Amino acid sequence: MNLWRKLAWVALALVLSASISATWLSPSGYAKQYRDVTNAVPSRSHWLGTDDLGRDRFARVLYGTRISLLLAPAAALISTLMAAFIGGLAGYLGGAWARLAMAVTDLFLSLPWLFLLITARALMPLNVSPVVSVMVTFMLLGLLGWTSAARVLCATAGSLRTSDFVRQARAAGLSGGRLFWIHVMPNLRPVLYAQFWISIPVFILSEANLGILGLGVAEPMPSWGSLLKELEGMVSVGEEPWKFVPLILLVVVVTSFQLLLSRQEEMAA
C-alpha cells in the first residue's frame, strides 16, 4: 500500500476514534456553559478555550467531528443508492427510460451544486430542533447529490446491457429483474464504491458551507460547519489561532478521503 494512503488511513482512524471517544474525553458535553470563563484562551481545563457562550471548544470540536464524520457517509449511502436505482436501472432498461432519467439528471446538473443546495436547504424548516436540523441537512445532501453518480452508473449499466454475458444470460431465458440483480448489479459494485467515496468529502465540504452560511446544523449541536462559523467574527488570523482547529481537522479528513479515493478510482477503472 502506498505510504500516503497508509497515512490517510491512520489520520482517519485517529480522528474517527477521537470523535467516537468524545463522551469519555470530554464528559461535560458540548452544550455545558462555563459562564465565568467565556471566550477563554486555551488552558489546562479547556484545551482549545471556550466560545462566547462559555462552551468548551475542544468538546464541541470532538462532538462536531463525530456528527460530520458519521453522517456524511450516511448521506453518501443515500445518494449512491439513489444513483444505483435511477442511473443503474435507466442504463439497464435503455431507450426512452434512459433518456428521461438523463434529462432529469441534466436538469439538476445544470444548476450549480451550491446554489441548488442553499436554495433547497433554505426552503426546508429552519426553526426546528437541533436533531431534526442535523437529519434535514444530511438527508438533503443525500437526496440532491445523486445526479453525477447516476450519470456514470447509467453509462456503465448501458454498456453492460449490450455486453456478451448479459446477452447470453438473456438468451438462456433469464427474466429482466433476475438478470439485473444477479448479473448487472454485481458488475456495478466497483463504480458504486467509487461514487460512495467521492460523495463523502463533497458532502463534508457542503455541510461546512451550509453551516457557515447559517443553514446547517442548529445550535447548540456542533458540526464542522457551525464551528467554522466562529471564523466570521475574527479580526485577524493570528489573533486566536486555536479557532482554526476545526478547519485543520476538516482539511486533514477531506485530504485523507481524496487520497483513498484515488485507490477506489483505480479499482473502478
Added chain:
Amino acid sequence: MLKWKIAGHVLTLAATLLLGGLLAAVLVRFSPGFDVDEQQLDPHLSSQSVEALREARKQDHNIVKFYFSYMKRAAHGDLGTSLALGQPVRTLLRDRAPLTGRLLAAGLALAWTLALTLALSAAWLRLSIYDTLTTVVSGTFLCIPAAVLALLSVLWNVPGSLAIALIVFPSIYRYTRNLLVKAYALPHIITARAKGLGEARILFWHVVPVAAPQILAVAGVSVSMAVGAAIPVEALCGLAGIGQLAWQAALARDLPLLVNITVLVTLVTLLANSGADVIGHMVRSQRA
C-alpha cells in the same frame, strides 16, 4: 453538422430553462411557511387589508397557473416584484448583475491563469518535486470549503474575485494536468522527442493541441463552479451582487425573485457549457 449541433443546444437550453424555472417554483410553493407573510402580522392593518394580502398570496397557490402567468409576463419583459424587497425583479437583477459579472470575469480569469500556468509549467519542467508541490497546493485549496475561503478573503482584505479564483482553480489545474500527462504518453510525442525536438516545441505544438478540446470542455464547468462560489463569497464579503440576492431570496422564500434567479443561473451555466461544447467541436473539426 455544426448548425444541427447548435440547434440541438438551443432546444435543450430552452427546455431546461423552462423546467428549471418550474422546479424552483414547485420547491418554493411546497416549502413550509409559504403562505406566511410578515405584513399580515402588522397590528396597524385592518382585517380587510389582511384579507386582501391573503387573497394576493392565494393567486400563487396554483403552481401551474403561477408559472404560466409568470411566463406570459416575462415574455413582455415583466419579471414581477420581489416580495421581500418590494422592488421590481428586473431592476434588482439589472442593478446587481454588473458587480457579479465583474467578480466572475476576474475570478475566472485569475483561476484559469493560475491553473494553466501551474499545469503547463509542471508538464514542461517534469520535475517530480514541482509536480508534487503544485498538486499539494491545489489539493489543499480543494479541501477548504468555499465559504471559509470567502471568510479568509475578508480577514486578509483581499478582493472577492481572488476567493472565487482559489475555489475554481484546483479543479481546472487537476483536470488540465492529467490531460497533459496523458497527452505526453502518446506515441507521437515519444517519436518527436526521439527526433530531438525541444521541450517547448513538443509542449506547445504537439501536446497542448491534443488536449485543447478537452480543456475547453472544462471552461463551461468552471463557469458553473464560479457561479456557485459567488453565493458564499458575495454573502460573506457583503458584496451586493446576484449571489447575495439569491441568498436573500432563498432565506426570505421570495418566489418571484427565486424563480428568476434560478432561470438566470441556469441560462448562464447552460450557455457556458453549450459555448464550450460548440467551440470544442469546431477545434476538433479543424484538427480533423
